[in-house]
Amino acid sequence: MSVIRCEALGVRLGGREVLREVSLDLSARTIALIGDNGSGKSTFARVLAGLVRRTGGDLRVRGLDPDRDPAALRSKVALVLSNPDAQIMMPTVAEDVALSLRAARLPRAERDARVAAALVRFGLDGLSDRPAHDLSGGQKQLLALCGAFVREPALVIADEPTAFLDGRNARRVADHLLADSGHALVLVTHDLALARRCERAVLMADGEVAASGASSEVVDAYEGALAC
Amino acid sequence: MLSLYVPATGWLHRMPAGPKLAMLAVVAVAVAALPSTWVTAVVLLVPVVLYAGSGMRFGRGLSALAEATWGLRWVIVVTAAGQLLFLGLEPAVANTSRVVAALLVAGLVPVSTTVSALLDALERGLSPVTRFGVDPGRAALLLTLTITTIPVLARLAADVRDAQRARGLRPSLLRGALPLLVSALHYADDLGEGLAARGIR
Numbered sequence A: 001m002s003v004i005r006c007e008a009l010g011v012r013l014g015g016r017e018v019l020r021e022v023s024l025d026l027s028a029r030t031i032a033l034i035g036d037n038g039s040g041k042s043t044f045a046r047v048l049a050g051l052v053r054r055t056g057g058d059l060r061v062r063g064l065d066p067d068r069d070p071a072a073l074r075s076k077v078a079l080v081l082s083n084p085d086a087q088i089m090m091p092t093v094a095e096d097v098a099l100s101l102r103a104a105r106l107p108r109a110e111r112d113a114r115v116a117a118a119l120v121r122f123g124l125d126g127l128s129d130r131p132a133h134d135l136s137g138g139q140k141q142l143l144a145l146c147g148a149f150v151r152e153p154a155l156v157i158a159d160e161p162t163a164f165l166d167g168r169n170a171r172r173v174a175d176h177l178l179a180d181s182g183h184a185l186v187l188v189t190h191d192l193a194l195a196r197r198c199e200r201a202v203l204m205a206d207g208e209v210a211a212s213g214a215s216s217e218v219v220d221a222y223e224g225a226l227a228c
Numbered sequence B: 001m002l003s004l005y006v007p008a009t010g011w012l013h014r015m016p017a018g019p020k021l022a023m024l025a026v027v028a029v030a031v032a033a034l035p036s037t038w039v040t041a042v043v044l045l046v047p048v049v050l051y052a053g054s055g056m057r058f059g060r061g062l063s064a065l066a067e068a069t070w071g072l073r074w075v076i077v078v079t080a081a082g083q084l085l086f087l088g089l090e091p092a093v094a095n096t097s098r099v100v101a102a103l104l105v106a107g108l109v110p111v112s113t114t115v116s117a118l119l120d121a122l123e124r125g126l127s128p129v130t131r132f133g134v135d136p137g138r139a140a141l142l143l144t145l146t147i148t149t150i151p152v153l154a155r156l157a158a159d160v161r162d163a164q165r166a167r168g169l170r171p172s173l174l175r176g177a178l179p180l181l182v183s184a185l186h187y188a189d190d191l192g193e194g195l196a197a198r199g200i201r
Helices: A041-048 A070-076 A093-099 A108-121 A137-149 A167-178 A192-196 A215-227 B017-032 B038-052 B058-071 B073-087 B089-106 B108-112 B115-125 B127-132 B136-166 B173-197
Strands: A004-013 A016-026 A030-035 A056-061 A077-080 A155-159 A184-188 A200-205 A208-214
Touching: A004 A041, A016 A041, A016 A056, A016 A200, A016 A208, A030 A041, A030 A192, A030 A215, A041 A056, A041 A077, A041 A155, A041 A184, A070 A077, A077 A137, A077 B173, A093 A108, A093 A137, A093 B115, A108 A137, A137 A167, A167 A184, A192 A215, A200 A215, A208 A215, B017 B038, B017 B089, B017 B108, B017 B115, B038 B058, B038 B089, B038 B108, B058 B073, B058 B089, B073 B089, B089 B108, B115 B127, B115 B136, B127 B136, B136 B173
Parallel strands: A030 A184, A030 A200, A077 A155, A155 A184
Antiparallel strands: A004 A016, A004 A056, A200 A208
16 A cells, blocks of 8 residues: 555645645655755645645545545554654653553553553653653654654654754664654655665655655755755 | 642542542632631641641642742732722731632642643543533643643743843833743644644644
8 A cells, every 4th residue: 555645736825835736656664755945845744644734636645535534544643743842742751652642542551551662662761750841852852753653653754853863863763763663654854864764755846746766866866956 | 841740659649630639629619718807817727738748748848838829929919909909908818818728729739640640530520521522531631731831831931031131121021922922822833733743633
């Protein structure tokens, strides 16, 4: 099944055409979205996550139409933002991770077990009772990832998740995102080395798809264009 | 989100959130229902006893009480001044004492209850509203976010004051209102997107 399939997708925001005639059929496990600022990458990611409604064309994310079946989409898709502070809702680390499972209405024992396992996986188990907003930037982004992955989503959409991180933390976050744990990944990034680690890449320019294919080829083409 | 929770293992902290909410509500209502006489001022002993005897360390309990009272300083000033102006000294002392005692007793809830426990208790308590088409989970989350957002707004206000000082201005309520409003709206946007990003609508 395709991860993303769209045909002539268009989005207008505030009277401006932000995405135009976007047509893609991608079934790779890891997909990078690259391009200049304002090229439409983040808007495209938000359309995929169901946060922004399309104004034209057709779209399927993991076989679901985000506009017609938002509840099913929410249960399968997790979004990670560049600023983890926007995603941290609860006072302590463990409570914040547990918040992601409230909608699933799991028995408390199962909820606690899944939270504990996720904290261990992301190396946050020693910080479970710490105030979430006292964590370092890298730890906060790991917490945001933990909150996303604890739901065991089929697709993770990450919008510049390493933008505010130092090299070491960026690497840790990227490793978690790219690890094969049964999820597909759509990664919006300006980090071209990170984009190369994805299987496929899509280059966006002025709200349109400028190139799509194997990540090394697309990134090479983008770097070539930047050198001109 | 910021929490007022003070970690401890005393009886009040161990008490389930639902019965605790009910008990403190009864105490707060009883305190508020007393008549307006000089004797009523002794109700201020109720929060002192509860904070000091809640099972937090004695000093930590009194420190939490002092913090909560300081947070109510403007409520105390405005209530007392209004009552004094229109009703006289005795009702002013009695009524202000009742209001402050009730608020301080209510303040024990976030001090002794984790946000998760509060969320669970509210969700259970609100379950009867399901018959009116209201989702208790969403209503509980809304209430909890509202409670935990109050300290965030206080922090935003402090940031605005710091920004004014950094630019050589004296902190001013008038000049600070617009930046505070913009910061609060920006925070609300972030919160909404963060909730949506986590699959919560």
